[in-house]
Structure formats: structure tokens, C-alpha cells
Amino acid sequence: MKTIATILLATFTSICFAQKEEKDSISPIGLNEIIVIGKKIPTYKKQSKSLATVEEYLQQSSKVNMVRRGGYALEPIINSMTTERTVITIDGMRIFGACTDKMDPVTSYVEVSNLSEASIASGQQGSCHGPTIGGAIDLKRTNLIQKELGWNGIFKTGYETNNQQKIIGTSIGYNHSSFYFNTDFTYRDAENYKAGNHQEINFSQFTKYNLSATAGYYLNKKSLIEGSIIYDKATDVGYPALPMDVSLAKATITSLRYNYIPASTHFTNWETKVYFNTITHRMDDTKRPNVPIHMDMPGWSDTYGYYSKLKGKFKNHHFMTNLNGFYNKSIAEMTMYPNNPSENAMFMYTWPDVRTLYNGVYLEDAIQVSSNSTVKLFANIGMQSNKVADEFGLQSLQIFYPDMNASKNRILKSLSGNYILHHDKFEYGLGLAYGERAPSVSEGYGYYLYNSNDFYDYIGNPNLENEKSFEANLSFGFKTERFIASLTSSFFHIQDYIVGKIDTNIQPMTIGASGVKVYNALNYGTIFNTDLNLEYKIAENWNFKTMFVYSYGKDNHNNNLPFISPLRYSGNIQYKKEHFNLGFGASGNLTQTKFAPVYGENKTPDYVIFNLNAGYTLPWNHNKLNIQAGIENMLDKYYTTFSDWNKIPRQGRNFFINLTYALF
Numbered sequence: 141m142k143t144i145a146t147i148l149l150a151t152f153t154s155i156c157f158a159q160k161e162e163k164d165s166i167s168p169i170g171l172n173e174i175i176v177i178g179k180k181i182p183t184y185k186k187q188s189k190s191l192a193t194v195e196e197y198l199q200q201s202s203k204v205n206m207v208r209r210g211g212y213a214l215e216p217i218i219n220s221m222t223t224e225r226t227v228i229t230i231d232g233m234r235i236f237g238a239c240t241d242k243m244d245p246v247t248s249y250v251e252v253s254n255l256s257e258a259s260i261a262s263g264q265q266g267s268c269h270g271p272t273i274g275g276a277i278d279l280k281r282t283n284l285i286q287k288e289l290g291w292n293g294i295f296k297t298g299y300e301t302n303n304q305q306k307i308i309g310t311s312i313g314y315n316h317s318s319f320y321f322n323t324d325f326t327y328r329d330a331e332n333y334k335a336g337n338h339q340e341i342n343f344s345q346f347t348k349y350n351l352s353a354t355a356g357y358y359l360n361k362k363s364l365i366e367g368s369i370i371y372d373k374a375t376d377v378g379y380p381a382l383p384m385d386v387s388l389a390k391a392t393i394t395s396l397r398y399n400y401i402p403a404s405t406h407f408t409n410w411e412t413k414v415y416f417n418t419i420t421h422r423m424d425d426t427k428r429p430n431v432p433i434h435m436d437m438p439g440w441s442d443t444y445g446y447y448s449k450l451k452g453k454f455k456n457h458h459f460m461t462n463l464n465g466f467y468n469k470s471i472a473e474m475t476m477y478p479n480n481p482s483e484n485a486m487f488m489y490t491w492p493d494v495r496t497l498y499n500g501v502y503l504e505d506a507i508q509v510s511s512n513s514t515v516k517l518f519a520n521i522g523m524q525s526n527k528v529a530d531e532f533g534l535q536s537l538q539i540f541y542p543d544m545n546a547s548k549n550r551i552l553k554s555l556s557g558n559y560i561l562h563h564d565k566f567e568y569g570l571g572l573a574y575g576e577r578a579p580s581v582s583e584g585y586g587y588y589l590y591n592s593n594d595f596y597d598y599i600g601n602p603n604l605e606n607e608k609s610f611e612a613n614l615s616f617g618f619k620t621e622r623f624i625a626s627l628t629s630s631f632f633h634i635q636d637y638i639v640g641k642i643d644t645n646i647q648p649m650t651i652g653a654s655g656v657k658v659y660n661a662l663n664y665g666t667i668f669n670t671d672l673n674l675e676y677k678i679a680e681n682w683n684f685k686t687m688f689v690y691s692y693g694k695d696n697h698n699n700n701l702p703f704i705s706p707l708r709y710s711g712n713i714q715y716k717k718e719h720f721n722l723g724f725g726a727s728g729n730l731t732q733t734k735f736a737p738v739y740g741e742n743k744t745p746d747y748v749i750f751n752l753n754a755g756y757t758l759p760w761n762h763n764k765l766n767i768q769a770g771i772e773n774m775l776d777k778y779y780t781t782f783s784d785w786n787k788i789p790r791q792g793r794n795f796f797i798n799l800t801y802a803l804f
Contacts, residue, residue: 188721188723188753188755188768188770189753189768189770189796189798190252190296190766190768190798190800191252191296191298191307191798191800192252193252194247194248194250194251194252194255194258194279195214195216195247197252197258198216198247198258198260198277201258201260202628202671202673202687202689203218203219203260203262203275203669203671204216204217204218204260204277205217205220205703205705205783206783207222207242207703207783207784207785208381208781208783208784208785208788208790209241209243209379209380209381209382209785209788210343210344210346210377210378210379210380210381210382210788211303211330211333211341211344211345211346211378211380211791212248212330212344212346212348212374212377212378212379213243213244213245213247213248213374213377213389214245214247215242215245216228216245216247216277217274217703217783218260218262218266218274218275218276218277219262219263219274219275219630219632219667219669220274220667220669220691220693220701220703220704220705221273221274221275221667222242222703223242223245224577224579224580224582224583224638225272225273225274225577225607226266226272226273226274226275226276226277227266227269227270227271227272227275227276227277228245228246228247228276228277228278228279229246229269229270229276229277229278229279230246230249230250230278230279230281230370230393231278231279231280231281231395231413232269232278232413232447232449232464233393233395233413233415233417233445234269234270234443234445234466234468235249235391235393235417235419235443236419236441236443236468236470236581237419237421237441238419238420238421238439238440238441238470238472239386239389239421239423239439239472240437240439240472240490240491240582240586240589241382241384241423241589241590241591241592243377243379243382243386243389243421243423244386244389244419244421246279247277247279248372248374248389249370249372249389249391249393249419250279250350250370250372251309251324251326251350251352251372253296253309253311253324253326253350253352254279254281254282254324254350254352254370255279255280255281255282256280256281256282256283257280258277258278258279258280259277259278259280260275260276260277261275261276261277261278262274262275262613262628262630263275263556263571263573263575263609263611263613263630263632264518264554264555264556264573264574264575264609264611265518265556265558265571265573267502267518267520267554267556267575268460268462268502268504268518268520269464270464270498270500270522271500271520271522271524271552271554271575271576271577271578272554272575272577273575273577273607273609273632273634274632281354281368282322284313284315284320284322284354284356285320285356285364287313287315287320288315289315289316289317290314290315290804291312291313291314291804292311292312292313292314292315292322292804293310293311293312293313293802293803293804294310294311294800294801294802294803295309295310295800295801295803296308296309296310296311296326296798296799296800296801297309297798297799298796298797298798298799299796299797300330300794300795300796301794301795301796302333302334302772302791302792302793302794302795303330303331303332303333303334303344303345303791303794304330304331305328305329305330305331306327306328306329306330307326307327307328307798308326308327309324309325309326309327310324310325310803311323311324311325312803317358318357318358319355319356319357319358320355320356321353321354321355321356322353322354322355323351323352323353324350324351324352324353325349325350325351326348326349326350327348327349327350328346328347328348329346329347329348330345330346330347331345332344332345332378333791333792334791334792335778335789335790335791335792336773336776336777336778336779336789336792336793337776337778337792338776338792339778339789339792341380341788341789342378342380343378343379343380343385343427343428344378344379344380345376345377345378346374346376346377346378347374347375347376347377348372348373348374348375349371349372349373349374350370350371350372350373351370351371351372352368352369352370352371353368353369354366354367354368354369355367355368362400362401362402362403363398363399363400363401364397364398364399364400365396365397365398365399366396366397366398366399367394367395367396367397368394368395368397369392369393369394369395370391370392370393370394371391371392371393372389372390372391372393373388373389373390373391374386374388374389374390375387375388375389377389380788381592381593381784381785381786381788382592382785383425383428383431383590383592384423384424384425384428384435384437385423385424385425385427385428386421386422386423386424387422387423387424387426388420388421388422389419389420389421389422390419390420390421391417391418391419391420392417392418393415393417394415394416394417395413395414395415395416396413396414396415397411397412397413398411398412398413399411399412404452406452406453406454407450407451407452408451408452408453409449409450409451410448410449410450410451411448411449412446412447412448412449413446413447413448414445414446415443415444415445415446416442416443416444416445417442417443418440418441418442418443419439419440419441419442420438420439420440421438421439421440421441422436422437422438422439423435423436423437423438423439424436424437432479432651432652433476433477433478433479433651434476434477435474435475435476435477436473436474436475436477437472437473437474437475437490438472438473439470439471439472439473439490439491440469440470440471440472441468441469441470441471442468442469443466443467443468443469444466444467444468445464445465445466445467446464446465446466447462447463447464447465448462448463448464449461449462456507456508456509457505457506457507457508458505458506458508459503459504459505459506460502460503460504461501461502461503461504462501462502462504463500463501463502464499464500464501464502465497465498465499465500465522466496466497466498467495467496467497467498468495468496469493469494469495469496469529470491470493470494470496470581471489471491471492471493471494471530472489472490472491473487473488473489473490474487474488474489474490474588475487488536488587488588489530489532489533489536489587490586490587490588490589491533491581491582491585491586491587492528492529492530492532492533492534492536492537492585492587493528493529493530493533494526494527494528494529494581494584494585495526495527495528495529496524496525496526496581497524497525497527498522498523498524498525499522499523500520500521500522500523500552501520501521501522502518502519502520503517503518503519503520504516504517504518504519505517512561512562512563513559513560513561513562514559514560515557515558515559515560516557516558516560517556517557518554518555518556518557518573519554519555519556520552520553520554520555520575521551521552521553521554522551522552523549523550523551523552524549524550524551524552524578525547525548525549525550526547526548526550526578526584526585526602527546527547527548528546528547528585529546533585533587534546536587537585537587537600537602540599540646540658541601541602541603544602544603548584548602550578550606552576552577552578552606553574553575553576554573554574554575554576555573555574555575556571556572556573556574556575556611557571557572557573558570558571558613559571565618565619565620566616566617566618567615567616567617567618567619568615568616568617569613569614569615569616569617569628570613570614570615571611571612571613571614572611572612572613573609573610573611573612573613574608574609574610574611575608575609575611576606576607576608576609577606577607577609578606579600579601579604579606579607579638579659581600582598582600582659583600583601583604583638583659584600584601584602584604584659585600585602586598586599586600586659587599587600588648588649588650588656590649590650590653591640591657591740592785592786593740593785593786594654594657594739594740595652595653595654595740596640596642596648596653596654596655596656596657596740597648597649597650597653597655597656597657598640598656598657598658598659599643599646599656599657599658599659600659601658601659601660604636604638604659604660604661605636605661606636607634607635607636607637607638607661608634608635608636609632609633609634609635610632610633610634610635611630611631611632611633612630612631613628613629613630613631614628614629615627615628615629616628621677622676622677623674623675623676623677624673624674624675624676625672625673625674625675626672626673627670627671627672627673628670628671629668629669629670629671630668630669630670631666631667631668632666632667632668633664633666634664634665634666634667635663635664636661636662636663636664637661637662637663637664637665637695637696638659638660638661638662639659639660639661639662639695639739640657640658640659640660641657641658641659641660642655642656642657643655643656643657643658646658662695662696662697663696664695664696665693665694665695665696665701666693666694667691667692667693667701667704668691668692668693669689669690669691669692670689670690670691671687671688671689671690672687672688672689673685673686673687674686674687678713681715681716681717682713682714682715683713683714683715683716684711684712684713684714685711685712685714686709686710686711686712687709687710687711688707688708688709689705689707689708689709690707691704691705691706692704692734695738699736699738699739700734700735700736700738700739700741701736701739702736702739702740702741703782703783704734704736704782705729705732705782705783706729706730706731706732706733706734706744706746706782707729707730708727708728708729708730709727709728709729710725710726710727710728711725711726711727712724712725712726712751713725719756719757719758720754720755720756721753721754721755721756722753722754722755723751723752723753723754723770724750724751724752724753725750725751726748726749726750726751727748727749727751728746728747728748728749729744729746729747729781729782730746731743731744731745731746732744732745732782735782741782742787744780744781744782744787745779747777747779747780747781748777749772749773749774749775749777749779750773750774750775751770751771751772751773751774752770752771752774753768753769753770753771754768754769754770755767755768755769760801763801763802763803763804764801764802765799765800765801765802766798766799766800766801767797767798767799768797768798768799768800769795769796769797769798770795770796771793771794771795771796772791772793772794772796773790773791773792773793773794774793775793776792776793777792778792
């Protein structure tokens with residue numbers, strides 16, 4: 141804590157000292173981190189592996205880590221906080237997974253070809269998309285309006301040797317002066333992957349289909365209406381870190397958007413969207429050997445939502461309002477089939493038809509204080525109502541909470557402010573924030589949810605208070621023609637920090653479980669994250685990037701919190717000239733010495749891996765063919781990370797090739 145306080149004080153002192161008005165020399169930057177995925181520029185000019193998964197793109201961010209339970213559907217965590225404390229949206233749409241074990245994060249239902257970029261906001265800077273503590277990721281779909289008139293299309297295919305993954309897909313679109321449409325299809329199929337030293341990891345296979353379509357029509361020069369749909373289906377998905385696999389994970393995500401550019405000097409854009417998405421998720425263990433009792437665990441999640449954003453400017457104010465809401469219905473079941481056919485199957489709701497209704501309003505104002513300084517203010521308030529709609533599910537929870545009501549209402553608030561100052565080649569930032577979040581469906585109403593990472597059954601607690609976060613963040617930037625440096629830090633003091641606590645009075649349901657934990661609240665937890673990014677242009681065609689990330693987390697008993705990364709780092713050197721590119725990089729973690737044994741963690745050793753890639757674009761039949769190839773984990777290192785459940789090892793050496801051919 142002494143080190144953290146010193147860093148905060150030193151940086152704050154620097155900011156105060158630097159508050160002289162100077163002529164602006166570098167343009168202001170946004171607070172959010174942007175990872176470009178799609179088609180603003182040709183993919184081969186910016187990515188070494190264009191057919192990588194969404195998770196692989198997100199891992200480029202210093203704010204994001206991935207919880208891994210297998211080779212598919214990794215769970216993104218922001219600022220060392222898992223998805224209960226963060227918000228992930230697709231084009232601003234709220235989507236909730238249907239799996240009680242978080243085997244289907246929102247990121248698993250899209251493909252990189254659906255997207256143009258991922259906007260990553262730290263802490264309360266992500267509250268535009270709903271109540272959050274750790275931050276938000278908004279996966280933005282490709283803006284088809286920016287495409288040239290006429291037909292456009294690509295054919296893509298790829299292969300990876302480690303898990304014999306086959307990738308094939310196509311994208312076809314047409315832009316007219318009065319309308320446009322686009323369709324995109326991607327298919328992936330993978331066998332079990334191999335860790336270092338050629339060790340095969342059983343139950344790590346998957347098959348995935350993703351289809352998306354978008355069509356828009358210009359009502360006039362100032363207004364546009366657009367409809368879109370994403371259909372995603374994954375089958376035969378193995379999860380080696382869990383006792384069950386997934387036979388089906390299916391999502392249909394639809395939306396209708398209206399955009400209008402007002403003829404006003406104060407309002408610049410008005411966008412309104414209504415949306416609906418439905419998710420079906422089926423866990424089963426029929427392919428696992430030696431199962432003591434077979435179980436089916438299906439889950440469903442339906443969400444209806446809307447938002448309406450109005451942007452404008454008045455004198456030195458650039459403002460935005462966002463009126464938004466959603467209605468979600470989450471159901472999950474478990475049926476256990478005894479080996480003795482004369483015994484009855486046992487059925488229970490693990491999510492007892494929980495209905496969540498949220499309506500909120502978000503306000504944002506960026507005030508240009510002077511030619512080189514800006515103050516940004518954010519405020520959000522919303523009302524959330526939870527209701528257990530199934531009587532049997534309600535009675536099951538009332539065994540533990542006899543006075544529990546079916547419904548519970550909450551008010552969720554957040555407020556934050558950031559000051560940004562430019563001084564010559566330097567940029568300084570300081571922010572303070574307060575935010576709240578409601579318990580998730582699992583934390584509030586989960587019923588005997590087995591956690592295979594610590595071997596406990598979990599029971600929700602409808603009496604939990606809102607989590608409350610007090611946040612301070614700092615940033616420092618320096619930029620010249622050849623050198624860019626940025627340092628950011630965030631400190632969170634979270635009151636009523638929700639964790640599972642052992643209750644020895646309740647017997648576990650799962651055979652072999654160590655006991656039962658009931659969700660409860662600690663007085664507080666503290667989390668600190670800081671990252672340093674450096675970029676240096678060595679010569680005309682050579683570029684070097686490196687990143688260091690340090691995290692720290694304690695509860696109010698001075699125990700380490702789980703899923704806190706040890707020091708991690710990466711660096712890569714790139715050469716690009718005309719149609720050719722070459723890259724060599726390394727990434728790794730130091731040994732995790734501050735693990736959390738109280739929460740079921742144990743020590744993770746250090747590792748470093750090396751990667752090599754190359755790409756070339758050549759003309760072919762009057763169009764262009766892009767070829768990208770590379771080797772990941774060149775030395776076939778056997779390793780695992782702090783966020784891999786049950787220490788399942790990651791992929792060993794992998795050769796890949798991606799081909800993209802422009803059809804028009």
C-alpha cells in the first residue's frame with residue numbers, strides 16, 4: 141500500500157505542477173482504449189493473424205486478461221475483475237449468457253469478421269453501457285456506410301496445425317446511394333489441442349458456425365434505418381477444466397437502429413436502437429468416462445432492450461445523453477439421473493426464472509476548459525428490479541431465506557470526473573469516480589452452482605447489498621515522431637465486496653464437492669492496476685512495441701484476491717514495407733507469488749513464449765490475395781497462467797496460415 145500511495149502522490153503532484161496554459165501541440169485523445177479489428181484499413185496492414193478469435197484480439201489490451209476453461213469461449217476480465225463486475229456489449233446491446241458456469245461469455249457469440257473494433261473503457265468510464273465496477277468492452281460492428289459504392293466481398297480460409305483447426309468463410313455486400321446490405325459467414329472446426337511437449341488435452345475440441353446480415357436504407361439525406369442479425373451456433377465444445385462439456389451454445393442477436401442528424405446548431409446526432417437476443421446453452425457429460433451420476437444442465441437467456449443516444453455541443457461543452465434499458469429472463473435447470481433406473485430423476489432450478497428489468501439514464505459532458513485542457517464528467521442513475529418468477533424456484537431458495545420476497549428493487553448510481561492536460565509533448569490525466577453494481581443472477585439467486593476451480597457448491601444470497609466502488613485513476617503520456625509512451629494506473633476500493641463464504645451447516649449437492657459456499661459480502665476489497673506501453677520507430681520500416689502490466693488485490697483481512705495477474709509483459713518488433721510484413725515477439729508472466737489460497741488458488745510458475753509471423757499481398761486475377769503465416773509458441777513451451785482453471789496447460793507450438801482473397 142505504501143508503494144501505491146507513493147505512486148499516486150507522485151503522479152498527482154506532477155499533474156498539479158504542470159497546470160500552466162500552453163499552446164496545444166498534440167491532439168486530445170479519448171479515454172477509452174480502442175483495439176481495431178476490422179475493415180477501416182486492409183487487415184493485412186495491421187494484424188499478423190487476420191482470422192484470430194475475438195479473444196486473441198482483446199488480449200492485446202493491457203486492461204484485459206482471459207479466464208480460460210478450455211480452448212473455446214474465454215472469459216474476458218477487465219482490471220482484474222470478472223464479468224460480474226464488468227459490462228460487455230455488442231454495439232451497445234446488453235446480452236447475458238445462459239450458462240451458470242460462465243462458459244458462454246458475450247464474446248463467444250461473435251466473429252472478428254462481424255466487428256470493426258473493440259472499445260475498452262476502464263472503471264466508471266464504461267458506465268455508458270450500464271452499471272459497472274471494473275469497466276466495459278463494447279464490440280463495435282463494421283460501419284457499412286463507409287464502404288465504397290458497388291459490390292464488395294472476400295473469401296477467407298485458414299488452418300492451424302496444433303488443434304487441426306479449419307477456418308472458412310465469406311463476406312458479400314453491396315452499397316448503393318440509397319441502401320446497402322452485407323452478409324458474413326464463418327465456420328471453425330477444431331480437434332483437441334496439444335500443450336507443450338505434444339501432450340494432448342482431451343475434451344478441448346469445438347465446432348462453430350457464425351452468420352451475420354445487415355441491411356440499411358437511407359430515408360433521406362439526414363436519416364437512416366438499419367436492421368441486423370447475428371446467428372451463432374457452437375456444438376461439441378469440450379471444456380477440459382470442467383466436469384461437463386457443451387453440446388449446444390446458440391445465440392440469435394437482432395436489432396433495429398434509427399439514426400438522424402438534426403438540422404440544429406446544438407445537436408449533432410441522435411441514434412435509437414431496439415434489440416432482442418435469445419441464447420440457449422446445454423451442458424452435458426454424456427461423453428465423459430466414469431461419471432458418478434449423469435446430469436443435464438440447460439440454460440436460457442432472453443433479453444429485450446433499447447437505447448437512445450443524443451449527442452450535441454454548446455459553446456465549450458460536448459455532451460451526450462443515453463436513455464437505456466433492458467428486460468432479461470434467465471432460467472437454468474439441472475436434472476440428475478441416478479444409475480439405478482428404479483430411482484427417480486432429481487430436478488431443480490439453478491437459476492429460478494429470474495426476471496431483471498433495468499432502466500437508466502447516462503449523462504456525459506466534455507468541457508474544453510482551455511486550449512490544452514479538458515474536463516470530462518459522467519453520471520449514471522438507474523433502477524433495477526429482480527423477480528423470481530417460478531414458484532418452485534422461489535420455494536427452493538426460501539429453504540435458506542424464509543423471509544425472502546419474490547421481488548427486490550435497487551437504485552444504482554455512478555458519478556465520475558476526469559481532467560486531461562496537454563503540455564508540449566506530454567499528456568496528463570487524473571480521475572475520481574464512484575459506482576455501484578447489483579449482484580449478478582448467480583450471486584443473488586444461484587442454487588447449488590458447482591465451481592470446479594475450488595470444488596465448492598455455491599448458493600446465491602438475495603439479501604446482498606449493492607457493491608460500491610471508489611476509484612482513482614491516473615495517466616501520463618509522451619509522444620514524439622519516433623517514440624510514444626503511456627502509463628495508466630487505477631485504484632479501486634470496493635465496499636461490500638461479494639465473494640463466496642464457506643457455510644458448514646449446508647451439505648453439498650455435487651458428489652465429491654468440498655462443501656458449500658454462500659455468496660456474502662466482505663467489508664471491502666482493494667485492487668490496483670498499472671500498465672506501461674512503449675512504442676519506438678527504429679527506422680523507416682521497423683517498429684518496436686512493448687508492454688508491462690502490474691496488478692495487486694487484497695481483501696479487508698489482507699488476503700490476496702483471486703485472478704490477480706503477476707507482472708506480465710510482451711514485446712514485438714515489426715518490419716513492414718509495401719506488401720510485405722514480418723514480426724517477431726515474446727510474451728510472458730513472472731511467477732505468481734501473491735496467489736489467493738483462501739479462494740482456492742495456488743502458485744503459478746513463470747513462463748515466456750516466442751512467436752514469429754510473416755505476410756505478403758499479391759495481385760491475382762485482377763484482385764488481391766493476402767497470405768499470412770506464422771509460428772506461435774515456437775519453442776513448444778509447456779505452461780499455464782494464473783487465470784487457467786485447474787491449471788490446464790495452454791497450446792504448444794502452433795503453425796498457422798490465413799488466406800484472404802478480395803472477390804470484387
